Amino acid sequence: MGKTIIEKIFQSHTREEVNAGDIVTLEVDTVMAHDGIAGLVIDLFGQFDQNPSRSDSIVFVADHSSPAPQMGVAEIHRKIRSFTSAQGITHFDVGQGICHQLLMESGRVYPGALIASGESHSCTYGALNAAGLGVGASDIAAVMATGRLWQVVPQTVFVEIRGQLSPEASARDLVFHLISLFKLEFAQLKNFVIEFGGDGLRNLTLAERMSVCNMAIDMGAVTALMPFDKLTDFWTRKFVSAAFEPVYADEDAVYVEKVVINLESIKNMIALPHNSDNVEYLSKVKDVEVDQAVLGTCAAGQIEDYERAAEVIRGRKVKARFLVVTSSRYVYRELIKREILDIFIDAGATILPPGCGPCVGTHLGVVASGETVISTSNRNFRGIMGNFNSNVYLASPEVVAASAVAGKIVRPADLGRQDRKKAREGSGA
Amino acid sequence: MKVKGTVYKLKTARDDINSEHILSGKYKFHSEDRRYLAGHLFEDIEPDFAESISRGDILVVGHNFGCGFTREHACQAMVTAGIQTIIAKSFAQVFYRMAFNNGLLLLECNTDHIEDRDELEIDLKNNYIRVLTRRIGLKMAPLHPFLLKLFNDGGLISHLKKNELKYNL
Numbered sequence: 001m002g003k004t005i006i007e008k009i010f011q012s013h014t015r016e017e018v019n020a021g022d023i024v025t026l027e028v029d030t031v032m033a034h035d036g037i038a039g040l041v042i043d044l045f046g047q048f049d050q051n052p053s054r055s056d057s058i059v060f061v062a063d064h065s066s067p068a069p070q071m072g073v074a075e076i077h078r079k080i081r082s083f084t085s086a087q088g089i090t091h092f093d094v095g096q097g098i099c100h101q102l103l104m105e106s107g108r109v110y111p112g113a114l115i116a117s118g119e120s121h122s123c124t125y126g127a128l129n130a131a132g133l134g135v136g137a138s139d140i141a142a143v144m145a146t147g148r149l150w151q152v153v154p155q156t157v158f159v160e161i162r163g164q165l166s167p168e169a170s171a172r173d174l175v176f177h178l179i180s181l182f183k184l185e186f187a188q189l190k191n192f193v194i195e196f197g198g199d200g201l202r203n204l205t206l207a208e209r210m211s212v213c214n215m216a217i218d219m220g221a222v223t224a225l226m227p228f229d230k231l232t233d234f235w236t237r238k239f240v241s242a243a244f245e246p247v248y249a250d251e252d253a254v255y256v257e258k259v260v261i262n263l264e265s266i267k268n269m270i271a272l273p274h275n276s277d278n279v280e281y282l283s284k285v286k287d288v289e290v291d292q293a294v295l296g297t298c299a300a301g302q303i304e305d306y307e308r309a310a311e312v313i314r315g316r317k318v319k320a321r322f323l324v325v326t327s328s329r330y331v332y333r334e335l336i337k338r339e340i341l342d343i344f345i346d347a348g349a350t351i352l353p354p355g356c357g358p359c360v361g362t363h364l365g366v367v368a369s370g371e372t373v374i375s376t377s378n379r380n381f382r383g384i385m386g387n388f389n390s391n392v393y394l395a396s397p398e399v400v401a402a403s404a405v406a407g408k409i410v411r412p413a414d415l416g417r418q419d420r421k422k423a424r425e426g427s428g429a
Numbered sequence: 430m431k432v433k434g435t436v437y438k439l440k441t442a443r444d445d446i447n448s449e450h451i452l453s454g455k456y457k458f459h460s461e462d463r464r465y466l467a468g469h470l471f472e473d474i475e476p477d478f479a480e481s482i483s484r485g486d487i488l489v490v491g492h493n494f495g496c497g498f499t500r501e502h503a504c505q506a507m508v509t510a511g512i513q514t515i516i517a518k519s520f521a522q523v524f525y526r527m528a529f530n531n532g533l534l535l536l537e538c539n540t541d542h543i544e545d546r547d548e549l550e551i552d553l554k555n556n557y558i559r560v561l562t563r564r565i566g567l568k569m570a571p572l573h574p575f576l577l578k579l580f581n582d583g584g585l586i587s588h589l590k591k592n593e594l595k596y597n598l
Contacts, residue, residue: 016598023575025596040501047586048594120499120523134523137501138530138585146594150575150585152526191522222522275445361454381497383449388473 002250004156005225006193009131009247013114020155020256021191030057030108031143033118034099036064036360037136039076041118042083044141052087053147059108060084061092061099065362066355068094073362097328097354100124100132100298105330107240111228112247116140116149121298121378123216126196126224127209129232129247133223154222155192155256161200163263168413170308171208172300172376172396174261175215176269176279181259182219183277192256194221195249200263206231207302214299215378218276268411271394274382282399285409290393291371292321293404295344296352297359300376300397301327303334309401310343312412319407320374322349323365325357347405361386374403430553430581432514432534434487438545441474443490447497448524450474452506466506484511487549489540491517495524504531514551516540516558516569529576532584538569553577 003011007018016024033041038060045052052058060080068074077094084091092102099119103109111129115122118140122132133151135143143149165174178194186192194216196209204212209226216224226232228246236244268282295309306324324344326332332354335341341351352358358365359377366386367373373385373392380392393409402412439446448454456469471478482488488507494517495503504527507515514534518541528535536551538558543549548561551569558567575598582588588597 023573023598025598037501044586048590136499136504136523136527136530138527142530142585142589146589146596148596150596150598152573217523379497381447381449383453383473386455388449388453 001254002252004249004253004255005129005195005227005247006131006154006156006223007253008249009112009114010151010153012112018153020153022153023150024153025148025150026114027147028057028116028143028149029113030059030103031116031140032059032061032099032103033137033140034060034064035062035066035073035076035080036362037118037140038080040137041140041144042079044138045144048141048145050145052089052144055088057147058089058144059092059103060089061096061102062094063092063098063355064360066094067353069363095329095353095355097326097331098298098301098356101301101328101331104128105239105328107242110236110240110242110244111232112244116143120217121214123221123223124210124214124298126213126216126226127206127232128235129226129228131223131225134217152191155189156195156253157186157189157192157221157257157259158255159194159196160198160258160260161196161204161263162198162260163200164203165263165266168411169263169266169268170396170398171204171211173266173269174263175212176271177266178212178261179215179219179277180279186220186257189220189257192221194219194224195255196224196226197249198260200261201226202229202231203263205304206235207304210302211300211305215276218378268399270399270409271380273380273391273393276378276380276394282395282409282411288393288409289372290320290374290403290408292323292365292367292373293318293400294323294325294358294365294373294375294377295397295400296325296327296357297375297377298327298356299378301331303331303338305376305397306331306335306340307338309397310340312398312401312415313347313405314343316347316405316415318348318404320404322347322404323352323358324349325352326354328354358385360384374400374409376400432551432553434485434514434549435483436489436543436545436547436549437482437486438489438543439471439475444492445496446474446490446494448495448500448503449497451495452500452503454500456502463505463509466502467510470506470510479510482510482512486512487514487516488512489516489543491540492519494520495528496521499523499527501527501531504528504533508532516543529579530585532580532587534580536569536572538567542567
């Protein structure tokens with residue numbers, strides 16, 4: 001019987017037989033913890049009272065609250081430094097960037113790789129044909145001690161992408177459409193991954209694919225996978241030195257469900273407070289004033305995402321507080337070189353250091369009670385940005401940028417600008 | 430094997446209880462002090478929870494318990510507060526594995542038939558919940574044997590230490 005991409009990746013990481021619904025143990029290529037859970041992970045790992053199984057497979061990142069905004073975090077950052085230097089473990093310290101971005105840029109995310117991450121949005125790695133599994137602190141500590149992760153083998157839902165996005169639509173609109181679809185049609189489906197395929201996939205840039213995979217967890221999936229193609233190849237040539245074999249599903253792979261998406265039909269959408277699955281057509285959202293706009297995070301952290309927002313902002317001034325948080329030092333430097341940051345600064349934006357920024361409310365950009373935020377991040381639960389009494393809307397970089405200018409939620413077209421130009425192949429994500 | 434306890438059924442928002450509801454993110458950096466964390470459980474949706482919960486209580490909730498981005502601190506706080514078992518109509522996936530890793534027992538059944546302060550006897554071999562106070566029985570979804578081992582061993586780390594750092598599937 002044929003295998004889906006996830007089944008193949010699982011099978012190449014275990015001696016046990018891989019069947020959906022069974023529990024297997026997987027040999028993990030990279031295991032990652034960030035400063036949101038690192039304190040706990042280090043304590044839990046300490047209970048094993050031994051050295052790590054494979055130190056070179058472990059990565060720590062200070063991104064959620066980086067640089068430390070208060071003493072408690074500073075102590076955790078120091079604890080991470082002590083631990084990682086004593087164990088010879090890679091640590092991306094303050095100011096380097098978001099965990100997922102750094103894993104991808106450092107070449108640890110490659111086709112066929114299996115990564116255990118202490119952060120839910122490791123499903124992003126699917127865009128690079130790799131399996132990212134978001135797990136908890138105990139799992140991270142267990143993988144550090146044993147090199148293996150326990151996992152229920154998921155089923156696979158195949159999403160066939162056809163056509164291409166209209167000039168007004170973006171990857172985030174596709175994401176919200178998928179969230180809505182999965183909520184309506186597959187709410188009862190448990191323990192599944194989404195495997196994307198189809199002729200239309202080549203019409204999505206790598207940055208767009210990363211945005212799509214990033215919110216697979218919000219579609220109810222365990223993770224997402226995409227096949228390897230020319231755009232994946234462009235990234236791997238630039239960032240990956242490890243040897244790898246692209247993973248493709250077999251012709252006779254078995255999928256629990258199949259869905260067809262025609263990209264032409266995708267319209268502008270937005271997630272309303274207080275759930276990422278509370279999606280609505282942007283045309284239905286009127287007269288919502290925003291106090292703060294946030295651009296960046298792992299959901300929209302590629303150079304192209306900032307470029308799209310810059311196209312909308314260029315030559316204008318923002319009414320709302322506009323926070324631009326860079327996703328990594330590399331991206332930060334590129335945005336300076338390409339004069340993208342100039343556009344934001346001229347418009348009145350505040351540039352934040354590489355990291356998660358306002359997304360989880362434990363760093364800069366916490367809002368006051370009653371305030372409204374529009375953000376390119378992927379979570380909008382009550383309290384997510386540090387204040388239980390605030391409203392967070394999620395949208396594409398273009399809509400966030402336009403809303404920052406208008407001081408209320410609008411489309412770029414409402415500002416009277418020309419349609420954005422799509423980033424071409426080869427410009428890099 | 431059987432598990433017994435008294436039900437604590439949340440009064441408010443029984444469905445879609447997310448991590449922020451269970452334990453606010455603002456306590457994230459206090460992971461060392463579990464007793465402190467236990468005192469802040471559910472405070473945003475049920476302020477008197479911490480005072481009312483007792484050792485061995487069985488928490489009963491609705492659909493999609495533990496959704497949102499999951500924090501292990503929340504599971505640990507619940508264990509410290511004395512909750513051993515959570516019964517829900519359904520659980521969010523990431524929370525499900527995290528809870529078993531922390532030695533909690535998670536069971537799925539139709540919780541509409543369970544009331545606050547009910548005395549329950551859970552038969553893990555036959556997948557059956559007896560509501561002793563009202564003499565009714567409920568079927569529950571069966572558990573994978575490995576998950577039962579995690580519960581019996583007191584969580585993932587204890588399990589691995591007991592099994593020479595191997596997963597006893």
